[in-house]
Amino acid sequence: MSLAIKFGVQFGLFGGSVQNLGTEKHHKKYLNDIGTLKLAGCFAMTETGHGSNVRELKTTATYDKSTDEIIIHTPTENDGKEYIGNALHGQMASVFAQLIVDGEEHGVHTILVPMKDEDGNLMPGVRVEDCGYKLGLNGVDNGRIWFNQVRVPRENLLNRFGDIDENGNYTSDIENPSKRFFTMLGTLVGGRVSVPRAGLSATKSGLAIAIKYALKRRQFGPNNREPETLLLDYPSHQKRLMPRLAKTYALDFALSHLAKRYTNSTEEDIREIETLAAGLKSYTTWFTTDTLQECREACGGKGYLAENRFADLKADTDIFTTFEGDNTVLMQLVAKGLLSDFRQEFHGGGYMPIVRFLSDQFLTLVAERNPIAIRKSDQEHLLDPGFQLAAFQYRERANLISVGQRMQNFIKKRTNPYDAYLRCQNHMLVLAEAYIERIVLENFIEVIKNVEDTDLKKQLKTMCDLYALSTIEQHKGWYLEKDYMEGKKTKAIRQMVEKLSKNLRNEALFLVEAFAIPDQCLGAEII
């Protein structure tokens, strides 16, 4: 996994910054060397004092007109670049710093700074320190970097979105500094598309190991007689592993969908894709942590032996919930994105118009809802994608409206917007989750529509049902609280989840083998 991360830093982050934030002169000069690894680099964004709040980072890049150079400087020890992958192997860094031209601050920009000379010695003014041992990923050379008045030529500014011309004047096509900042960051969304895929790969390995073991390992049995019962024949074991197997498929399809959208993104839909990437990154990596833990425990003491892979799988992916954007911070971004998208769509200046619109629409929706539906619990109904999707959409929309309404109420009471946001924070996290879960289900249903093979379609449908119903079951408190469902129905859903898990048990081996990870690569002694 360490290699994958170093790979991602070199090509995705370092190379990606040159490609996306630089212009033709940078592409010509560097991309070939970066692609062939002749030029190893790192991506120096995060600072000790500012991890998530990139906009407020402290490193400065001051233009010196007299020499036509940019001076990179770390003001205090706490402003050093932190946790930078490839910090020790990198010969050059994409440094994120506050650009100052003629005494005026223009916000965060990116400058290429050579770290080492040709003999591999650190350049004057550059100081690097290893971060030391980590919980995992010890094959990655994470380090801290400080700059003491380091001078680089003006053309090292990656100048796609903001430039200094030959007269020493700052220019940018994007007038608004806030918009400029988010445009720059937006081009770096690739990491958030890749990380959850790496997380899901580890999840697949974990599930494949745990399920294969559970189909070999026997313990206890009727009257303690032989043969004892296979672990996977215990309902408790099915409950641990089968809904997670189904969700792995659901997320796999969603992440492929995201990758496709990202690859074909345009200026119009990039904001939406950023929101989607931030949400899927968080949702998937939390799922990875949770599932690998469950798989480790499902293998008992054998799962604790290094030879059975969980030690590495868990440790190396543990940071995924933090890097490329802390999950909690990203989920708030998602919610903010959802709220502001709606606001924009209706040209409103505040939350008021949109909330009013939504409430109307919502009331219509509720009125149209069949009153019998809240207690309908027959199999046909529960397995109807229409019912499932409507329930997911309802949860998302109801939360969108209620967060909007709460915001509006606070603002009416002249609460300052920051405090209003704080008071809605936990609610916003629920909204973001509801949005992602709806997207994942919607996409899974779409995928199944296009499958022609009858057997395959049936297997996918079982997993889609299990994903949908186990997610509803998880939120049944919410649905019951909202009178969207009655107890009779949520009880039927729980029973259906157990039934689907039992059905899936018979397909489980096939479904983990379909991940196509050879046993040699799973690398676990127990399977």
Place this chain on the structure above:
Amino acid sequence: MSLAIKFGVQFGLFGGSVQNLGTEKHHKKYLNDIGTLKLAGCFAMTETGHGSNVRELKTTATYDKSTDEIIIHTPTENDGKEYIGNALHGQMASVFAQLIVDGEEHGVHTILVPMKDEDGNLMPGVRVEDCGYKLGLNGVDNGRIWFNQVRVPRENLLNRFGDIDENGNYTSDIENPSKRFFTMLGTLVGGRVSVPRAGLSATKSGLAIAIKYALKRRQFGPNNREPETLLLDYPSHQKRLMPRLAKTYALDFALSHLAKRYTNSTEEDIREIETLAAGLKSYTTWFTTDTLQECREACGGKGYLAENRFADLKADTDIFTTFEGDNTVLMQLVAKGLLSDFRQEFHGGGYMPIVRFLSDQFLTLVAERNPIAIRKSDQEHLLDPGFQLAAFQYRERANLISVGQRMQNFIKKRTNPYDAYLRCQNHMLVLAEAYIERIVLENFIEVIKNVEDTDLKKQLKTMCDLYALSTIEQHKGWYLEKDYMEGKKTKAIRQMVEKLSKNLRNEALFLVEAFAIPDQCLGAEII
């Protein structure tokens, strides 16, 4: 942590087996040397093929009348002793094996088997192999042990519950082999009393680090101006850490209560204490895993650096959910214990009489319930220990009755008991959890009653409320499904949990300092 585990194996398991399963001759001969570490030992119970199902382990101990010896033998490679702590350092092992006297099997007994001679060489017929690297606890020498026709004198049988007399006849005061087996195992409950305490210690360290960091670390703020907001001032951060802090106190009191009961246990209440220990062990160690993960993530990238302790805390406690009894297996034991206690109490031969009795009692309870209570949501009501405890008791009792009823129905339909149990398995796990949560709350309320200091009483009451209400919130789906609460009430409970978390935030530093772990022992650079 490795040292604590090796300590536990030497004194608790090895020493404990000699003390509890042996008789005076063994005490005189060995206990002093074990206590002074002159005789290092291990506890060879688990086998590769039989981890949880100890009763079916395969190692044999065959009495040879001609030489008055017992022959210890491992039939196949898969029957080797597995994961034995101190396997490499141990000079003697308490070996659990099927005792065979004169061709007759008498079930699992424990025999002291020397592993090494005075020069430290392995005894003939004894083979030991290191288990290799583990996810954590690499300071513990876990190993596998096989015996090939190893002979030991008859007096090495730990003979408190079953003996071979000088004429070579097997004798036991406990006629019933099943009862004998559980009596032997019962004396070893000490491990299940200690492990959750070790887990909770690690939890305290984790929470102390995460909370101290959250009171120093700032990120983002109003309009991105300084000073930025402290992490612990974010409602999302309070939600992550405060209910877990409250639960840590709740479990600390519960575990002290358990330790006291265990120390003063009698033959009458040992079964009940075993059930309690099994449940608290599982509940606490799952909580440990969950909380340390949350604390790691709450410290972001800093939490991933080894220098901040989470790597070790997480890795070393990860196995706690598995060893000294797999948590899922133990929770089933708890549920079985609860069901059979009730059955015994009413002298019934099956579930029928007890279920009938309980249903009657339960209906009375429901009838007595104030119909207004299901939507009552004022502060006084929610913070009333009477309401809280009634809700916990209701959940336990309702699950006890419904599992009992389901069992009864299956048996009526002539489902064999093992299949009936399998079909109720997930339900039994819910029952066990409800039981433990009720015990923990009951005990916390009792503790507070005896506190005289007003300030302290108030702080403890806030934590008890937070434990009670956040637990109810977690199960709100269940309460709503059962019409025990209405949506209005569960919503008020959610809001109260946020409010209590916010209140506790101001006491948080004091409350983690009250753990009295010096910063030097927390050993985290970030605090």
